[in-house]
Amino acid sequence: MTGSSKSPSLTPSARSTEPNAATSLSSLQAARSAVSALAAAGVTDVVVAPGSRSAPLAYALAEAEVQGRVRVHVRIDERVAGFTALGLARGGHRPAAVVTTSGTAVGELVPAVMEAHHSGVPLVVLSADRPAELHGTGANQTTVQPGIFAQFPAAAADVRAGEDPAGAIAAAFGRVGAETPAGPIHINLQFRDPLIPQAGDEGELPAVDDDGGTAVAPPSEPAATGREASALNRSGVHRTVVVAGDGAGEIAALFAQRAGLPLLAEPSSNARFGPNAIGAYRLLLEELGPDIERVVVFGRPTLSRPVAGLLARRDVEKALYVPRPVNWFTPGRRPETVITDLGGLFDFAGAGAPGWLRRWQDASAAAMAAVSDLLEAEPELTGLHVADLVWDHADGNLVLGSSNTIRDMDLVAAPDWHPLDVYANRGLAGIDGTISTAAGIALANGIPTRLLIGDLTFLHDAGALLLGTGEPEPDLQIVVLNDTGGGIFSLLEHGELGERKEYGAAVERFFGTPHTANLAALAAGYGVPHRLVHSIDELDAALDAPVSGRSIIEVPVRRSSLRNLHARVKDAVNAVLA
Numbered sequence: 376m377t378g379s380s381k382s383p384s385l386t387p388s389a390r391s392t393e394p395n396a397a398t399s400l401s402s403l404q405a406a407r408s409a410v411s412a413l414a415a416a417g418v419t420d421v422v423v424a425p426g427s428r429s430a431p432l433a434y435a436l437a438e439a440e441v442q443g444r445v446r447v448h449v450r451i452d453e454r455v456a457g458f459t460a461l462g463l464a465r466g467g468h469r470p471a472a473v474v475t476t477s478g479t480a481v482g483e484l485v486p487a488v489m490e491a492h493h494s495g496v497p498l499v500v501l502s503a504d505r506p507a508e509l510h511g512t513g514a515n516q517t518t519v520q521p522g523i524f525a526q527f528p529a530a531a532a533d534v535r536a537g538e539d540p541a542g543a544i545a546a547a548f549g550r551v552g553a554e555t556p557a558g559p560i561h562i563n564l565q566f567r568d569p570l571i572p573q574a575g576d577e578g579e580l581p582a583v584d585d586d587g588g589t590a591v592a593p594p595s596e597p598a599a600t601g602r603e604a605s606a607l608n609r610s611g612v613h614r615t616v617v618v619a620g621d622g623a624g625e626i627a628a629l630f631a632q633r634a635g636l637p638l639l640a641e642p643s644s645n646a647r648f649g650p651n652a653i654g655a656y657r658l659l660l661e662e663l664g665p666d667i668e669r670v671v672v673f674g675r676p677t678l679s680r681p682v683a684g685l686l687a688r689r690d691v692e693k694a695l696y697v698p699r700p701v702n703w704f705t706p707g708r709r710p711e712t713v714i715t716d717l718g719g720l721f722d723f724a725g726a727g728a729p730g731w732l733r734r735w736q737d738a739s740a741a742a743m744a745a746v747s748d749l750l751e752a753e754p755e756l757t758g759l760h761v762a763d764l765v766w767d768h769a770d771g772n773l774v775l776g777s778s779n780t781i782r783d784m785d786l787v788a789a790p791d792w793h794p795l796d797v798y799a800n801r802g803l804a805g806i807d808g809t810i811s812t813a814a815g816i817a818l819a820n821g822i823p824t825r826l827l828i829g830d831l832t833f834l835h836d837a838g839a840l841l842l843g844t845g846e847p848e849p850d851l852q853i854v855v856l857n858d859t860g861g862g863i864f865s866l867l868e869h870g871e872l873g874e875r876k877e878y879g880a881a882v883e884r885f886f887g888t889p890h891t892a893n894l895a896a897l898a899a900g901y902g903v904p905h906r907l908v909h910s911i912d913e914l915d916a917a918l919d920a921p922v923s924g925r926s927i928i929e930v931p932v933r934r935s936s937l938r939n940l941h942a943r944v945k946d947a948v949n950a951v952l953a
Contacts, residue, residue, distance in 0.1 A: 399536075399537030399538075400537055400538070400539055401569075401573065402431040402536070402566040402567060402568075402569065402570055403431045403434055403435060403571075403572055403573070405431065405534075405536075405537070405538065405539065405540055405564065405566070406431035406432045406434065406435035406564070406566070407435040407438070408539050408540055408541045409432065409435070409501065409534075409540045409541070409544060409562070409564060410432070410435045410436055410438075410439050410444075410445065411439075411444075411541065412540065412541040412544035412545055413445070413472055413499065413501075413544065414439065414444045414445060415545070416470065416544065416545065416548040417469050417470055418445065418469070418470050418471060418472050418499060419445055419446060419467070419469065419471075420445065420446045420447075420448065420460070420463045420467065420471045420472070420818070420819065421436055421445055421446070421447050421448070421460075421471070421472040421473070421474060421501075422447075422448045422449075422450055422456045422457075422459045422460040422463070422471070422472070422473045422474070422815075423436060423447055423448070423449050423450075423456070423473075423474045424449075424450055424451065424452070424453040424456040424473070424474065424475045424476070424480060425449065425451060425476075426475060426476020426477070426480055426503065427476060427570065428476045428477045428503040428504065428505065428516070428566055428570065429474050429475060429476040429477075429501075429502075429503035429566075430566075430570040430571060431503075431566050431570055431571075432474050432501060432503060432564070433474070434571070434572060436474070446847070448463075448818065448846060448847065449843050449846055450811075450839075450841075450843075451841065451843070452483075452838045452839075452841070453473075453475050453480045453481075453483035453484060454483045454484070454486065454487070454807070454808060454811075454838075455808070455811045455836070455838050455839045455841075456473050456474075456475070456484075456811075457473050457483065457484040457486070457487030457488070457498070457500075457808065457811075458486075458487050458490075458807070458808025458809075458811035458812045458815065458836070458839070459473075459811045459812070459814055459815040459818075459839070460472060460473035460487070460498055460499075460815060461487050461490060461491055461496055461498050461800075461808070461811075461812055461815060462798075462811065462812035462813060462814060462815020462816040462817075462818075462819065463815040463816070463818060463819045464491070464496050464497050464498050464815075464819075465494075465496055465798055465812070465815070465816055465819075466772065466796075466798070466815060466816030466817070466818070466819030466820060466822070466824075467819035467820060469497070470497035470498070470499050470548075470560075471497070471498065471499065471815070471819075472498075472499035472500070472501055473487075473498070473499070473500055473501070474501045474502075474503070475500075475501075475502050475503065476503050476516070477502065477503050477504050477505055477516050477517060477518070477520065478516035478517070478518060480502075481500075481502045481518075481520050481523055482523065484500055484502075484524075485523075485524060486805065486807050486808060487808060488500060488524045488527050488528065488559045488561070489527055489802070489803055490800050490802040490803050490805065490808070491527075491558060491559040491802070492527035492528070492529075492558045492559055492702050492802070493702055493703050493802030493803050494621075494622070494703075494800070494801065494802030495556060495557040495558055495622075495701055495702055495703075495802075496557070496558070496559070496802075497551070497557055497558070497559070497560070498558075498559040498560075499559070499560045499562065500524070500528075500559060500560065500561045500562065501562050501564060502520050502523075502561065502562070502563050502564070503564055503566055504517075504520050504533075504563050504564060504565045504566070505517045505565065505566075506535070506536035506565045506566070506567040507535055507536065507565060520533075520563050521533040521563050523561075524559070524561055527558070527559060528558065528559050528560055528561040529550070529551045529555040529556060529557065529558035529559060529560060529702075530546075530547035530548070530550040530551050530555065530560045530561075531547065531560070531561040531562070531563075532544065532546070532547050532561075532562050532563065533563040533565075534562065534563065534564050534565060535565050536565040536566055536567040537567065540562065540564055543562065544562055547560050547562060548560065555700070556699070556700035556701050556702045557699075558702050611725045611726070612725055612726050612727070612728050612729075613668045613669045613724065613725040613726075613727075613728065614666055614667055614668040614669070614727075614728050614731050615634070615636050615667075615668065615669040615670065615671060615724045615725060615727065616636060616637045616638075616639055616667055616669075616670055616671070616735075617630060617631040617634070617636050617637065617638045617639065617651075617670075617671045617672075617673065617724070618639050618640075618670055618671070618672045618673070618676050618682060618685075618686070619638060619639065619640035619641060619644035619646040619647070619672075619673045619674055619676070620641050620644055620672065620673065620674035620675040620676030620677060620678075620801075621641060621643045621644060621674050621675050621676070621677060621799060621801035622643070622644070622645075622674045622675060622801075623640070623641075623644040623645065623646045623673035623674030624644070624645055624646060624673070624674070625645060625646055625648075626646075626673065626717075627640065627644060627646035627673035627674065628640070628646040628647075628648055628649045628651065628652065630671070630673070630717070630720070630721075630724075631646075631649070631651040631652075632649055632650065632651050633721075634721060634724050634725075634726060634727065635651075635726055635727040635732055636651065636671070636724060636727045636731075636732060637651060637653050637656075637727075637731070637732055637735035637736075638651040638652045638653060639653055639656040639657075639682065640652055640653075640656075640790075641674075641676060641677075641678050641781075641785055642766075642773075642775060642781060642784045642785055642788055642797050642799070643775060643781070643797045643798060643799035643801060644673070644674050644797075645793075645796060645797055646673065646674075647788060647790050647793060647797075648790055648791075648792075648793040649790065650736070651732065651736075652790030653735050653736070653738075653739040653790070654739045654740075654742065654743045654787075654788070654789055654790055655739060655742040655743050655746060655786055655787075655948065656735075656739065657678075657679040657681045657682060657785065657786070658742055658786070658944070658945060658948040658949075659735070659738050659739065659742060659948075659952070660681040660682070660684075660685060661681070661949075662738065662949070662952045663734065663735060663738060664681070664685055667685065667691055668691065668692065669691065669692045669693070669694070669723070669724060669725070670685060670686065670691055670692070670693045670694070670711075671693075671694050671696065671720060671723065671724045672686070672693065672694065672695045672696065672711055673696050675703050675801065677801050677804060678781065678782055678785050679782070679785065686710060686711070687710065692712075692723075693710055693711040693712065694711055694712045694713075694714050694720060694723045694724070695709060695711035695712070695713050695714065696714055696715075696717075696720050697713050697714070697715055698715055698716070703802065738952060741948075741951040741952065742948045742951065742952070743787075743789065744951070745947040745948050745950070745951045746759070746786070746787060746944055746947065746948065748947070749943060749944060749947045750763070750787075753940075755932070755933065756909065756910065756911065756914070756930060756931075756932055757932055757936075757937075757940055758779055758780065758783045758856050758858075758862070758932055758937070759783050759786065759787050759940070759944070760911060760914075761783070761827070761854065761856050761914065761930050761932070762780065762783035762784040762786070762787050762788065762827065763787040763788070763789075764911070764914055764915060764918055765784075765825060765827045765854055765918065766784060766787070766788040766789070766792065766794070767789075767792060768825070768915075768918035768919070769794035769795075769825050770794065770795065771794065771795050771822050771823040771824055771825065771850075771922065772794065772795055772796050772797075772798065772816055772817065772822050772823070772824040772825070773794040773795075773796070773797045773798070773824070773825050773826075773827070774797075774798045774799065774809070774812065774813040774816055774824060774825070774826040774827070775797065775798070775799045775826075775827055775828075776799075776806060776809045776826070776827060776828030776829060776832040777799065777800065777801075777804045777805060777806050777809070777832065778806060778829050778831070778832060778861070778862075778863045779829055779856070779862050779863045779866070779937075780827045780828055780829055780832075780856060781799055782863075784827070786944070795822065798812070798813075798816055800812055806828075806829075806831060806832040806835050806836075807835055807836060808836055808839075809826070809828055809832050809835075809836055810826065810828070810833065810836040810837070810839035810840065810853065811836055811839040813826040813849075813851055813853070814839060814849045814851055815849075817849035817850055817851045818847060818849045821850070822850075823850040823851075823852075823921070823922035823923070824849065824850065824851050824852070824922065825851075825852045825853075825854060825918075825922060826851060826852070826853045826854065827854045827856070828853065828854070828855060828856070829855070829856050829857075829858070829861075829862065830855055830856065830857040830858065830859060830860070830890075830892070830894070831860070831861055831888065833853070833855045833857075833894065834890070834892055837897060837901075840897075840898070840901035840903050840925075841901055842901075842925075848924055848925060849925065850922050850923055850924060850925075851922070851924075851925050851926075852922045852925075852926050852927075852928065853925070853926070853927045853928070854918075854927075854928045854930065855894060855927060855928065855929045855930065856930050856932060857894060857929055857930060857931045857932065858931075858932050858933065858934035858937070859889055859890055859891070859931075859934065860883075860887040860888050860889045860890065860934055861886055861887055861888050862934045862937050864882070864886035864887065865887075865934060865937045865938045866937065866938060866941055869882050869886045870882075870937075870938045873886070873887070874938075887934070894927070894929050895907065895929065898927045903925050903926065903927055904924075904925070904926045904927065905926075905927045905929065906926070906927070906928050906929070907929050907931070908928060908929070908930055909930075909931070914928070914930060
């Protein structure tokens with residue numbers, strides 16, 4: 376059910392002969408045609424990283440923005456630009472583009488393209504390139520750009536200098552969704568000097584047929600039908616649970632409610648709501664997991680080892696709902712049976728055994744109460760306190776960083792409340808580009824957005840705080856949980872080793888990666904308001920304020936107590952379950 380892992384072939388334009396001088400387009404004319412084709416394909420936002428070879432695209436985009444056809448955002452760092460475009464595509468649920476010059480600038484986009492591939496996000500890369508006659512000659516800033524993203528683009532094209540790129544762009548968009556799963560597109564555009572407007576380049580943008588391209592947008596979630604109800608009536612009774620991973624969507628919650636099954640939903644599933652959603656579920660699997668007979672999986676679960684262990688069990692029957700092709704797994708490599716329709720999924724899941732859902736709900740209520748009591752007695756702020764407060768205050772978009780913050784949220788987020796939408800870069804779960812992604816999400820539809828990240832994730836993408844004069848400012852509040860290092864390793868095997876004298880220094884240096892960075896000074900350097908909070912009341916007051924413009928809330932916590940805290944949380948939950 377997944378797309379081919381083969382690298383997408385280039386369009387015929389990559390192998391065409393040199394265009395006839397009489398019919399050849401100037402670089403600006405070709406750029407205008409490319410921008411027009413993007414607009415026809417549904418692209419409304421383009422992020423530009425400045426450069427010389429991409430100048431024709433910059434001028435064409437400037438014209439198109441004046442005409443109201445696109446919104447343009449400028450970022451000086453190509454990695455920031457790539458993840459900003461990724462966020463625009465995710466938040467807007469429509470394709471967004473990023474433009475770079477030639478050379479290493481294109482390579483800076485690899486992380487964003489990889490994430491877009493594994494998340495199925497319609498990110499469009501327009502890379503400017505030298506003309507064919509300069510390739511292989513040692514010309515400045517010239518390398519082999521076609522194929523630079525390997526197998527990750529869903530479609531790709533290499534357009535020679537002087538050719539009209541409209542057909543290649545429309546063809547690339549047409550292949551995505553029809554022939555391949557949703558994902559990134561790479562259009563490599565060769566431009567020959569002159570790169571600036573010349574006499575004869577003046578005029579309106581070329582007319583574009585409304586059918587010149589097909590927007591790459593996620594299909595709407597399938598609605599429940601009478602077929603599912605009849606399938607449910609025909610099914611047997613099983614101790615089944617529904618696991619909702621990243622990108623599952625609300626269909627997972629509706630399915631669980633219709634079938635009467637417990638729902639174990641990760642925060643970025645956008646299914647963590649309703650009476651069937653089980654809070655603190657990963658702490659319940661040790662007690663209730665052995666009784667599970669079947670698992671229905673929506674989306675891509677990646678957060679917890681207990682869930683990974685459940686999906687690896689040979690004694691549990693498993694089904695994965697894949698209504699459309701995806702990129703994140705190779706056919707035959709997953710342990711679940713792939714099911715493409717809801718009727719078949721209801722047949723597999725069956726009805727919940729008597730008392731099965733209630734047992735999970737009661738255990739969840741007891742576990743959540745135990746965690747709440749423990750945190751209330753804590754003398755200092757922890758990441759769990761911060762996650763709990765951020766979840767409760769997030770009435771717009773919420774973006775979660777990888778590493779500990781999303782796992783803290785998974786543990787404490789109550790299913791009786793849900794933000795508008797929850798996002799996380801779980802395609803490859805890297806920490807890079809997180810601020811840029813959140814800024815793009817906030818800019819996509821103008822929705823106030825909160826971002827919860829750790830200090831290393833913040834520092835890794837601090838360049839995203841740079842906003843050019845006059846650039847649109849996102850309504851983005853960044854909450855930084857600062858434990859001066861990499862706290863997640865404390866909760867893995869390394870944390871246990873770190874408590875041993877012979878390994879302590881090595882674990883702290885290579886995994887804890889301690890630092891003394893001054894986040895307030897960094898924020899001031901970029902002109903972003905910063906607030907330091909030390910208590911629950913201070914954080915509560917800071918989060919009560921509306922999100923307007925950009926701001927940073929820094930919450931210092933102790934990393935050294937993290938392992939002990941989580942051990943006590945587990946013990947408290949086990950005690951109430953016993």
